Amino acid sequence: MSPYRARVLANYSNGLPAITLSHYGSGVGVLITFNPVEELIEHNPEIIDIYAHLAILALSERLGKPKIPIGELVLITLKKVFSHPFFLGALVFIILEIIAYLGFLPFGVTVLLAIPFLPFSKLLLKEECSKILEKVQTLRGVTLENLARELRKPPRRLKLPLVLLFLKKKIVILDLSPMDVRDSLVTPRGSESEGVAQWAIKRYPLLMREIIKNPRIRVIELAYRVDMPPYDVLRLLRELSRYGVVELKKAVVDYEVRPLDPLLRWSEV
Numbered sequence: 001m002s003p004y005r006a007r008v009l010a011n012y013s014n015g016l017p018a019i020t021l022s023h024y025g026s027g028v029g030v031l032i033t034f035n036p037v038e039e040l041i042e043h044n045p046e047i048i049d050i051y052a053h054l055a056i057l058a059l060s061e062r063l064g065k066p067k068i069p070i071g072e073l074v075l076i077t078l079k080k081v082f083s084h085p086f087f088l089g090a091l092v093f094i095i096l097e098i099i100a101y102l103g104f105l106p107f108g109v110t111v112l113l114a115i116p117f118l119p120f121s122k123l124l125l126k127e128e129c130s131k132i133l134e135k136v137q138t139l140r141g142v143t144l145e146n147l148a149r150e151l152r153k154p155p156r157r158l159k160l161p162l163v164l165l166f167l168k169k170k171i172v173i174l175d176l177s178p179m180d181v182r183d184s185l186v187t188p189r190g191s192e193s194e195g196v197a198q199w200a201i202k203r204y205p206l207l208m209r210e211i212i213k214n215p216r217i218r219v220i221e222l223a224y225r226v227d228m229p230p231y232d233v234l235r236l237l238r239e240l241s242r243y244g245v246v247e248l249k250k251a252v253v254d255y256e257v258r259p260l261d262p263l264l265r266w267s268e269v
Contacts, residue, residue: 141195
């Protein structure tokens, strides 16, 4: 007995085909006419070598690998690339870098994303950084909003140059939200006290004038003179004391306020 269009690879002892190989298109089909699991377990543990030989033979008998249309192959490749964790992470990082460059992120996040720009800061935004640094050094302390007005640019477009200057230790960026101001104060590094003192004189001229004219004035009396709630005055003075602008000293039932050198120097200008 001879199978039709098939090649016999092994016969039983009675001459009948045990294993045959046939070609189907560009593929190969192998027919085993006995139970390979039963043969492996009960009769011949070495039959696994026969399976390996059949696999190698079948692969070598193929006419060629299945052909995939170019369009489908491109889609499969792109899907693999886009779903790769490294690509997704790089894509998210690039998007965040663009958003940071455009100034849509808070200063804290922009600082982290600006670190890769630091080695190229002499090439990128060199002119903007120079103008900003010159203006900050001249004014000693300026809010982001006023700085943007001076340079005639939107505040968000100044964030990345400011962060680069901060990373290069040229300036300091102070958050004014603890003093109920939704803005940031930019000062030269090492001149934070002078910068905050200047800002306080412009922001609260009557309050600062009373402190300068009346050293050791009590907070309650000061609040009464400037027509502000005592708690708001005390909270503001506590923040100013952190930057060395004023000194708060606990009294019996109140606090005494004393102006310090940065505030006194600006009052003389």
